[in-house]
Amino acid sequence: xxxxxxxxxxxxxxxxxxxxxxxxxxxxxxxxxxxxxxxxxxxxxxxxxxxxxxxxxxxxxxxxxxxxxxxxxxxxxxxxxxxxxxxxxxxxxxxxxxxxxxxxxxxxxxxxxxxxxxxxxxxxxxxxxxxxxxxxxxxxxxxxxxxxxxxxxxxxxxxxxxxxxxxxxxxxxxxxxxxxxxxxxxxxxxxxxxxxxxxxxxxxxxxxxxxxxxxxxxxxxxxxxxxxxxxxxxxxxxxxxxxxxxxxxxxxxxxxxxxxxxxxxxxxxxxxxxxxxxxxxxxxxxxxxxxxxxxxxxxxxxxxxxxxxxxxxxxxxxxxxxxxxxxxxxxxxxxxxxxxxxxxxxxxxxxxxxxxxxxxxxxxxxxxxxxxxxxxxxxxxxxxxxxxxxxxxxxxxxxxxxxxxxxxxxxxxxxxxxxxxxxxxxxxxxxxxxxxxxxxxxxxxxxxxxxxxxxxxxxxxxxxxxxxxxxxxxxxxxxxxxxxxxxxxxxxxxxxxxxxxxxxxxxxxxxxxxxxxxxxxxxxxxxxxxxxxxxxxxxxxxxxxxxxxxxxxxxxxxxxxxxxxxxxxxxxxxxxxxxxxxxxxxxxxxxxxxxxxxxxxxxxxxxxxxxxxxxxxxxxxxxxxxxxxxxxxxxxxxxxxxxxxxxxxxxxxxxxxxxxxxxxxxxxxxxxxxxxxxxxxxxxxxxxxxxxxxxxxxxxxxxxxxxxxxxxxxxxxxxxxxxxxxxxxxxxxxxxxxxxxxxxxxxxxxxxxxxxxxxxxxxxxxxxxxxxxx
Numbered sequence: 020x021x022x023x024x025x026x027x028x029x030x031x032x033x034x035x036x037x038x039x040x041x042x043x044x045x046x047x048x049x050x051x052x053x054x055x056x057x058x059x060x061x062x063x064x065x066x067x068x069x070x071x072x073x074x075x076x077x078x079x080x081x082x083x084x085x086x087x088x089x090x091x092x093x094x095x096x097x098x099x100x101x102x103x104x105x106x107x108x109x110x111x112x113x114x115x116x117x118x119x120x121x122x123x124x125x126x127x128x129x130x131x132x133x134x135x136x137x138x139x140x141x142x143x144x145x146x147x148x149x150x151x152x153x154x155x156x157x158x159x160x161x162x163x164x165x166x167x168x169x170x171x172x173x174x175x176x177x178x179x180x181x182x183x184x185x186x187x188x189x190x191x192x193x194x195x196x197x198x199x200x201x202x203x204x205x206x207x208x209x210x211x212x213x214x215x216x217x218x219x220x221x222x223x224x225x226x227x228x229x230x231x232x233x234x235x236x237x238x239x240x241x242x243x244x245x246x247x248x249x250x251x252x253x254x255x256x257x258x259x260x261x262x263x264x265x266x267x268x269x270x271x272x273x274x275x276x277x278x279x280x281x282x283x284x285x286x287x288x289x290x291x292x293x294x295x296x297x298x299x300x301x302x303x304x305x306x307x308x309x310x311x312x313x314x315x316x317x318x319x320x321x322x323x324x325x326x327x328x329x330x331x332x333x334x335x336x337x338x339x340x341x342x343x344x345x346x347x348x349x350x351x352x353x354x355x356x357x358x359x360x361x362x363x364x365x366x367x368x369x370x371x372x373x374x375x376x377x378x379x380x381x382x383x384x385x386x387x388x389x390x391x392x393x394x395x396x397x398x399x400x401x402x403x404x405x406x407x408x409x410x411x412x413x414x415x416x417x418x419x420x421x422x423x424x425x426x427x428x429x430x431x432x433x434x435x436x437x438x439x440x441x442x443x444x445x446x447x448x449x450x451x452x453x454x455x456x457x458x459x460x461x462x463x464x465x466x467x468x469x470x471x472x473x474x475x476x477x478x479x480x481x482x483x484x485x486x487x488x489x490x491x492x493x494x495x496x497x498x499x500x501x502x503x504x505x506x507x508x509x510x511x512x513x514x515x516x517x518x519x520x521x522x523x524x525x526x527x528x529x530x531x532x533x534x535x536x537x538x539x540x541x542x543x544x545x546x547x548x549x550x551x552x553x554x555x556x557x558x559x560x561x562x563x564x565x566x567x568x569x570x571x572x573x574x575x576x577x578x579x580x581x582x583x584x585x586x587x588x589x590x591x592x593x594x595x596x597x598x599x600x601x602x603x604x605x606x607x608x609x610x611x612x613x614x615x616x617x618x619x620x621x622x623x624x625x626x627x628x629x630x631x632x633x634x635x636x637x638x639x640x641x642x643x644x645x646x647x648x649x650x651x652x653x654x655x656x657x658x659x660x661x662x663x664x665x666x667x668x669x670x671x672x673x674x675x676x677x678x679x680x681x682x683x684x685x686x687x688x689x690x691x692x693x694x695x696x697x698x699x700x701x702x703x704x705x706x707x708x709x710x711x712x713x714x715x716x717x718x719x720x721x722x723x724x725x726x727x728x729x730x731x732x733x734x735x736x737x738x739x740x741x742x743x744x745x746x747x748x749x750x751x752x753x754x755x756x757x758x759x760x761x762x763x764x765x766x767x768x769x770x771x772x773x774x775x776x777x778x779x780x781x782x783x784x785x786x787x788x789x790x791x792x793x
Contacts, residue, residue: 048094052101056082063087069094074126076105082112083134085143090120092151100125103156103517115140116154116181117147125517128159137175137199138162148178148206154186156515161190165622168648170194170229176247177201182213187514191259192223192625192650196234202243202268214249218514220281221256223626226650227679227704228711230259236268238350241289243268250274253513258282261310261334261712266290273298279508284310284335289349292318297482297496299507300337301458302328307369310335313376315343317356323363323482325496325507327458330369332417334712337371338363342378342420343394352377354394356424361402362478362487364496366452366460367409372401374440375420382765385788386707397424401444402470405495406432407452407460413437415445428470431494444470458507465493524548531575535559545570553581553605563587563613566598566627573603577633582606590617591639594649596625603632609639611665616643623649630655641666641697647673651682659690666697671737673703678711680704680741689720696729704740714741719771721749723778727756735779736760740787747771751778763787 051066052073053059059082062072068090090096100106103125108114111134114123128138138159141149159173172195174183183198191197197219202208219232232254235247245268254276257263263281264273267289277299278285287293295312302309310331312321321338329337343354365371377392406415411434418440427444435447452460469492479487482496483505492498510520530545532538533554539562541551547568552575560583574581583605585591590613592600600616607615615636616629628651629643636642642664643654654668661667673679685702692699704714716738727735733756738744744762748771751759756779762768764785
């Protein structure tokens with residue numbers, strides 16, 4: 020009987036314990052609906068594990084949300100929209116996490132900017148940091164600062180085990196990385212954050228540094244272990260700067276991401292022992308600014324990556340291995356050592372392997388010893404890689420220094436290697452490829468002639484996760500057979516499940532105008548993309564025309580061009596954020612007191628564009644006068660005539676010598692410039708920031724006559740610090756200057772075949788002396 024009682028007591032005890040444990044893990048869910056910020060703050064203050072705080076549908080404007088509390092893994096506290104995509108966060112608003120196991124989802128940030136340093140921050144203050152928190156299924160769309168020079172981050176990671184997932188993030192145009200992982204303090208290292216399944220982009224060109232999409236760490240914490248994982252994200256047209264991702268910490272992983280036509284690279288800028296595996300980089304035939312992977316520091320493994328039509332050079336090449344600085348400071352370039360580049364595929368990519376990039380011993384005359392990158396890569400291994408080009412690529416390897424520290428084993432190319440570097444480990448072999456889907460090519464048959472290096476047995480999967488085995492393996496990123504019909508760029512796999520990424524564009528309206536009053540009214544009411552056709556005649560305009568959308572103004576009769584005569588005080592056209600003006604077959608004239616085009620003095624939050632085609636511009640103070648902080652993607656003059664203006668295009672207001680500049684592409688083609696006493700073009704990028712490799716000037720087929728006579732420095736075209744310069748097939752006649760332009764020899768600039776008569780000369784300066792930024 021005693022034994023029976025004991026057994027019964029034990030059973031009761033076990034049952035009671037299980038019930039108690041069940042009660043502790045299954046917590047009743049409360050749905051708390053809130054209508055305003057006061058109710059929201061009260062709900063957050065009184066929340067407990069398992070609660071759902073629901074924001075009612077509508078616009079929440081000028082709200083600073085501090086979301087704190089302590090949920091559990093099984094029962095987090097959730098802050099969400101009543102209906103996904105129906106709650107809009109606008110105005111001066113932000114969101115901060117503090118606590119444990121908190122989730123925010125289904126919100127849409129638009130029509131505003133953060134009043135603090137971040138839109139979403141995984142800490143409230145140093146005493147309230149987020150751990151195991153998640154921001155998911157949200158949209159942040161052009162939530163950018165009114166002033167492009169103001170710095171912020173859209174997502175700022177602190178703490179540990181936090182997650183950014185399934186979000187749509189696009190349109191940041193101001194200073195600062197979109198996503199930033201910070202590692203200051205022990206509570207923020209070994210963080211194991213996850214950035215997964217997001218859609219990033221487009222990020223517009225910034226015109227200088229500090230336009231990364233993701234930055235993990237910084238130079239001061241670059242030797243710190245982070246363990247952040249960035250995987251299964253799409254980066255589409257992320258063009259902010261040369262670094263799409265800037266890695267600046269240790270032990271991070273970048274896996275299964277797709278970089279689609281993004282003008283930059285995944286850059287291991289600082290930090291060691293990072294993994295870059297099974298990523299896809301897709302370029303095109305039209306751009307040489309789309310990059311791949313750039314490598315600095317030690318211990319990285321770069322495996323199973325697929326590169327298609329990556330035509331960038333040096334910093335933007337498919338694989339860029341840099342030279343370092345001996346005894347480098349933390350914020351400069353450490354030597355590359357002990358890096359493995361294996362099982363990667365390079366398809367139709369130009370000179371995909373570029374080694375000792377950044378070697379600058381030749382610049383020792385203008386740079387201090389602490390800036391000379393003379394430390395060549397050591398113990399770097401290229402093995403089992405595949406290079407295929409439909410049209411022969413004779414220079415697969417470009418070296419800027421000796422490559423005695425690089426070993427090549429069992430790499431294969433389908434044409435003769437005529438590079439300066441001809442290693443036995445790059446083998447020419449005739450092999451075929453099969454097109455599987457758009458941009459995706461694989462070997463017709465596996466090539467099993469493999470190098471088995473140290474730790475290579477740990478490379479057990481290919482690009483698509485298929486097993487690499489002793490009996491089924493191949494060089495390159497892909498092992499046959501491929502399962503299914505994989506698509507490299509499937510936008511439905513990324514971002515939210517409720518937001519439509521590619522919205523159909525409304526068809527352009529063609530609007531006919533015959534009077535000045537009609538022009539002003541129709542322009543104001545026009546939709547972006549509309550075309551305004553001017554009937555022949557003269558249009559007298561006493562006020563400037565504001566351009567804040569994409570608009571075309573053209574003459575309806577090309578043989579009888581409409582003439583716009585401006586008497587406005589400051590400018591004819593006021594270029595505002597997102598303004599894109601296309602002028603076709605028109606005549607613009609002023610009264611010498613105003614500019615033809617002027618940006619806003621401030622708050623130029625987004626880029627603008629100007630295209631002048633088959634038009635005439637005369638009698639203005641300057642053709643284009645810009646402000647500091649303004650930025651143009653494209654300035655284009657084609658088949659046009661510009662005359663009798665005091666100055667031409669003044670893109671010269673970024674004088675902080677921080678690597679910034681006022682326009683990305685400036686193109687003059689088949690046009691005439693006459694009687695401009697000042698400078699025809701002043702296009703400036705200052706500061707020795709070697710990673711700011713922008714500024715693009717192309718002048719071809721133009722005629723310059725009687726220009727520059729009042730220019731104080733006796734120079735016709737000023738292009739200080741601009742990296743890509745082509746001046747060819749132009750006629751320079753009777754321009755009373757000493758210098759046409761100063762070209763930067765170290766960047767490969769040289770005068771093309773121009774006709775010069777009484778117009779000075781081109782000067783080539785091999786090493787341009789510029790202000791150091793570091």
